[in-house]
Amino acid sequence: MNIAVCVKQIPDPAVPGELDPESHTLHRVGKLILDESDSFGVEMALQLADKAGGGDVTLISMAPNNEVSGLRTALAMGAAKAVLVSDPALAGSDALSTAKVLAQAITRAGDVDLVLTATESTDGYTGTVPNQIAQLLGWPSLTFAKHVEVEDGKLTIRRQTEAGYDVVESSLPAVVSVTAGVVEPRYPSFKGIMAAKNKPVDQCTVADLGLSSDDVGWSGARQEITNVAAAPAREAGEKVEDDGSAHERIVAFLEALKVI
Amino acid sequence: MDFSFTESECDLVSLCREFAQKEIAGRAPKAWEEARCPTDLLREMGALGLLGILIPEQWGGIGMSTVGFVAAMEQIGLADQSVAAAWQAHVTIGSLPLYLFGNDAQRERWLRPLAEGRALGAFGLTEPDAGSDVRGIRTRAVRRDGGWLINGQKTFISNAGTDMSFGVTLLARTEATEGQEPAFASFVVEKDTPGFTMGPKMRGIGWRGLDTRDLFFDDVWVGDDHLIGDPAMGLSQFLRTLEVGRISIAALSLSLTQAVLDMATDYARQRVQFGQPISKFQAVQFKLADIATELEASRWLTYRAAYLRDTGEPFLKEASMAKLKASRVAAWAASEAVQIHGGLGYMLETPVARFYCDSKVLEIGEGTNEIQHLVIARTLGC
Numbered sequence: 025m026n027i028a029v030c031v032k033q034i035p036d037p038a039v040p041g042e043l044d045p046e047s048h049t050l051h052r053v054g055k056l057i058l059d060e061s062d063s064f065g066v067e068m069a070l071q072l073a074d075k076a077g078g079g080d081v082t083l084i085s086m087a088p089n090n091e092v093s094g095l096r097t098a099l100a101m102g103a104a105k106a107v108l109v110s111d112p113a114l115a116g117s118d119a120l121s122t123a124k125v126l127a128q129a130i131t132r133a134g135d136v137d138l139v140l141t142a143t144e145s146t147d148g149y150t151g152t153v154p155n156q157i158a159q160l161l162g163w164p165s166l167t168f169a170k171h172v173e174v175e176d177g178k179l180t181i182r183r184q185t186e187a188g189y190d191v192v193e194s195s196l197p198a199v200v201s202v203t204a205g206v207v208e209p210r211y212p213s214f215k216g217i218m219a220a221k222n223k224p225v226d227q228c229t230v231a232d233l234g235l236s237s238d239d240v241g242w243s244g245a246r247q248e249i250t251n252v253a254a255a256p257a258r259e260a261g262e263k264v265e266d267d268g269s270a271h272e273r274i275v276a277f278l279e280a281l282k283v284i
Numbered sequence: 285m286d287f288s289f290t291e292s293e294c295d296l297v298s299l300c301r302e303f304a305q306k307e308i309a310g311r312a313p314k315a316w317e318e319a320r321c322p323t324d325l326l327r328e329m330g331a332l333g334l335l336g337i338l339i340p341e342q343w344g345g346i347g348m349s350t351v352g353f354v355a356a357m358e359q360i361g362l363a364d365q366s367v368a369a370a371w372q373a374h375v376t377i378g379s380l381p382l383y384l385f386g387n388d389a390q391r392e393r394w395l396r397p398l399a400e401g402r403a404l405g406a407f408g409l410t411e412p413d414a415g416s417d418v419r420g421i422r423t424r425a426v427r428r429d430g431g432w433l434i435n436g437q438k439t440f441i442s443n444a445g446t447d448m449s450f451g452v453t454l455l456a457r458t459e460a461t462e463g464q465e466p467a468f469a470s471f472v473v474e475k476d477t478p479g480f481t482m483g484p485k486m487r488g489i490g491w492r493g494l495d496t497r498d499l500f501f502d503d504v505w506v507g508d509d510h511l512i513g514d515p516a517m518g519l520s521q522f523l524r525t526l527e528v529g530r531i532s533i534a535a536l537s538l539s540l541t542q543a544v545l546d547m548a549t550d551y552a553r554q555r556v557q558f559g560q561p562i563s564k565f566q567a568v569q570f571k572l573a574d575i576a577t578e579l580e581a582s583r584w585l586t587y588r589a590a591y592l593r594d595t596g597e598p599f600l601k602e603a604s605m606a607k608l609k610a611s612r613v614a615a616w617a618a619s620e621a622v623q624i625h626g627g628l629g630y631m632l633e634t635p636v637a638r639f640y641c642d643s644k645v646l647e648i649g650e651g652t653n654e655i656q657h658l659v660i661a662r663t664l665g666c
Contacts (some may be wrong), residue, residue, distance in 0.1 A: 211303055214333035214346045216293045 025076035025174060027069040028136045029103070030126050030157070031062040033087045033094030033118035041147070047116060048249035058094035061142035066098045066204050069140050072212075076174065080104040082133045086114060086125050090227055095157060099220035100212030107133050111229040116242035119148075123156030125240060128168055128233035130161065132226070138179065139199040143168055158199035159217055166192050166200045274283040287587050291350040296337075300359035303332060312364030312493060317451050321495040323404070325367055326374075331400015334360075338375050338528070339383055340517055344399035350528070350590035354535040361539025361659045362546075365642035366493025368539060372532040373442040373494075374398065378405025380525040381453050381470055385513030394472055395448060399650065404446055408438035408454035408499055409522065416655050418455075418519065423501060425471060427457040431507040432456075432471060434479075438499040443476075445482050445497045451475045452499060455522055458515055469518035472510045479504035489643035526651065527600055528593065530607040533650040534586040537610035540639055540646065541579045544614075544621035547636045548572060551625055568624055574616045582610035601663040608656040611646035618643035 033056035035041055042051040057065075069081040083098050083106035099106060107129045114125065130136055136197045139161075144151035156163030169181035170189060179198050182189040212220070230237055238244055262277075264270050278284045289297065315322035329335055337353050340346025348356070353375070361368035368388055382395040382405075397403040414420035423436025434456055443453045451474035458467045473480050483498035513521050550573055552563035562568045586606040592599035618640040620627035629636045647653045 077424055211328075213300055213331060214296060214348075217299065218292065245500070 025073055025079040025137045026082065026135050027073055027079065028060070028082045028084050028130050028133055028139045029065045029069045029098070030084045030130075030139065031066065031094065031098055032058065032059040032142075032147070032152070033085060033091050034059045034144045034145065037146055042254060048252045050117065050194075052088055055093050055259040056091045058097040059142065059144050059146045061144070061204050063098070063101070063202055064206050065140040065142055066101055066103060067207045067209040069138075070102045071207060072138070072172065072174060079137070082136070083108065084126055084129045084133065084139075086117075086122060086129070087113075088115065089116070092225055095225060096217075096220045097212060098215040099214040099223045099225075101210055102216060105224045105226070107226045107228065109228055109230070109233065111231075111237075111240075113230050113237035113241045116245055117154045117240050118245040118247040119150040120156055120246060121240040121244045123153050123160055124235060124244075125224055125230070125233065126153065127157045127160035129228070130157070132228065132233060137196050139163070139173065139197070140172075141199065141201045143201045143203055154199055154201040161197075161199065164194040165200060166194055168205050169200050169202045172200055172202065172206075252266050285588075287351070287584075287591065289352070289355060290349075293349065293355055295475050296348060296352050297331060297359060300334070300356045300476065301549065304359045304363035308360065308363035308367050312367050313635070313638065315493040316366055317492075319485065319492045321370060321443075321446045321485075321493055322367060323446050326370060326404060326446075327366075327395050327401065327448060329360075329371060333401070334371065335374060335401035335404075336379075336399030339379060339395065339399040343383065344396040350593045351587060354531065354586055354629050356651075357532065357535035357541045358542065362543050364493065365536065365540055365639060366491045368536050369491050369494045369642075370404070370443055370534055372529075373407075374405045376529040376532045377407035377409075377522075377525055378443055378453070380528060381407065381512055381522060382472075384525065385470065388399050390472070390512060394450065402448075403450035403588070404443045404448045406441055406443040406449060406452045406524075407439060407522070407636045408444070408452045410440050411437060411658065416652055418523075419466070419468075419469070421455060421457055423454065423456045425458050425469060427459065428505065431505055432511065433473060434473065434501045434504040434506065436501050438501075440496055440641045441499050442485070442494055442497055444495070445485060446495045449475060449495075451477070453512060454499075454501075455518055458518075460593070467516035467518070468522075470512040470521060471506055472512060473501065473504055473506060477504055489644055490638070491645055492641075496587070524557050527603045529650045530603040530656070531586060531589050531593065531599075532544045533646060534582065534589065534603070534606035534610040537607075537614035537646045538579065538586055539584050540614040540643055541575065541610070541617045543584065544618050544636055544639050544643075545572065545575045545579060547639070548575070548621035548624040551628075551636075555626075560626070571620045571624060575613075575620060578613040578617065581657075582613045585609050601660055602661075604656040604659040605653075607650065608653050608660070611653060614646050615643045 036057050070101055073079045075079050081103040083103050088108040095106045109125050109129050141154040155165045166181050168184040170184045171182035173180045179194045179196055181192050183192045184203050264273050287585055297389045333346040336345025340347040360541045379398045411421050425432040425434045453470055453472050458469045479502045481500045486496045541614055552568050553561050555562045589599050589602035589606045621636050622640045625636050628634055
């Protein structure tokens with residue numbers, strides 16, 4: 025079974041990020057790292073391919089400046105190869121443009137049975153790309169999977185809900201977004217890190233994917249960030265002096281929040 | 285002189301830093317508290333390739349340089365000294381005799397599982413009546429039925445009694461011809477060999493996560509294929525691997541000093557007395573500056589010894605100097621770091637107390653510091 029995993033390479037969240045004052049988008053210069061939320065998809069893909077008795081795990085990524093640092097981490101975990109789309113025309117791409125690029129890159133990878141993604145990226149948080157990829161490919165979209173199984177060509181997931189999970193079945197190929205913490209991502213071994221340096225990364229441009237630069241980037245964007253405001257400072261909480269009835273106030277407070 | 289790391293050494297350091305901080309630092313202290321060897325962590329280190337760090341790929345290792353090993357140790361030991369101690373005993377004295385002096389069949393049989401991280405290696409040298417005086421060992425191997433019959437006792441042996449231990453490579457006295465000097469040879473004794481038994485895990489001041497035991501050999505018979513290397517040159521063979529072990533203990537010492545320096549500095553910047561952080565007082569500043577300076581001095585002695593080994597130069601003197609200096613600095617620095625913590629540092633709930641407990645043994649293991657003095661003095665012509 026061949027599995028494609030969409031992975032985003034993002035600025036290190038440990039380093040304070042910066043927004044471009046003009047475009048209000050995140051500065052994405054310098055070394056990028058593998059988005060931790062994508063490491064779960066990579067691990068899941070490796071386990072599924074292993075269980076299926078073979079097949080390749082291919083990484084699909086879009087990043088500026090042919091950045092491969094994050095991809096190397098996932099390749100070191102065991103992915104076989106990667107398709108990396110990098111093109112100055114992609115700057116300013118919104119979620120839909122990103123999905124168009126990733127869907128084309130998945131098609132370019134070829135012979136894919138299953139696409140795994142995270143539910144959302146750690147730097148953008150739109151959470152819409154997985155569904156858009158599925159729509160563009162014309163494949164079923166299954167979301168918030170906390171468990172994924174493939175047997176006899178049939179896909180079964182447990183879809184995380186507030187109360188528990190739904191069991192959702194689908195044919196293949198399909199696009200599945202997996203929740204964080206769904207599996208324990210492995211540490212890349214030293215041999216894995218060394219081997220990753222020589223694994224193939226298919227670097228391509230927008231034109232290579234058969235897309236026009238009008239479809240992506242600033243020119244293709246259907247969304248615009250008009251303003252960015254600082255998050256409001258947290259307001260002071262309510263202090264309750266216990267005069268013997270504090271417990272009633274607490275209960276009333278929790279009821280108002282519909283927690284109890 | 286250029287001690288900058290190669291790309292693969294940098295990759296190794298990153299790998300060790302991440303694993304040490306995310307896994308070892310969180311899980312090892314509990315094992316120390318429970319006086320239990322955390323073989324789960326050692327197995328995971330094996331899967332990363334770390335248990336075969338000094339063994340070539342041909343035998344299942346990753347063929348890292350000694351410089352890379354020292355740098356990796358600095359990261360692992362920063363998180364926990366017992367895990368680092370078990371690891372270094374495995375990769376040096378536990379594995380190197382098999383690699384350096386074993387034949388290919390023996391390497392395939394015993395070294396490969398060690399290098400691939402499927403088993404833990406141990407070496408048995410010290411005995412109740414023979415530590416620094418190595419030639420005084422009484423464990424004896426005599427020719428019997430086309431093999432060897434081993435009788436004796438070893439003590440303070442690391443890594444032999446865990447659930448991932450393969451057994452032990454030991455040094456034994458072999459029969460000497462009348463009027464000749466006694467000879468020594470190394471043998472592999474696998475666990476579950478009839479006559480091979482162990483005492484309970486010993487309780488040390490520190491290194492509580494390290495499995496250390498007495499080993500007993502009562503009419504243990506092993507075949508000729510268990511003899512490692514030259515039947516008469518076992519002692520000099522082992523002493524050669526001990527040279528690497530000294531670099532390893534020096535590296536472990538560096539990691540301890542760095543750990544206690546970091547803890548003491550953090551604490552001094554937070555702890556307010558007389559209206560300001562105690563890091564503002566010269567009495568504390570001077571201690572921290574001294575530790576940092578002595579650490580740097582020991583670090584470069586250690587890296588130089590490692591570099592000499594990597595370039596095929598003699599490194600006996602430098603390894604002894606590095607071990608002597610780095611372990612002495614570590615024991616002193618740990619004491620100073622506890623002092624900076626005051627009463628809190630005396631309490632076992634604080635990590636600095638755990639590292640303090642772990643520090644003393646560095647001056648004892650892998651050749652006491654008194655023996656290091658002798659080795660160095662001999663190289664001076666004394």
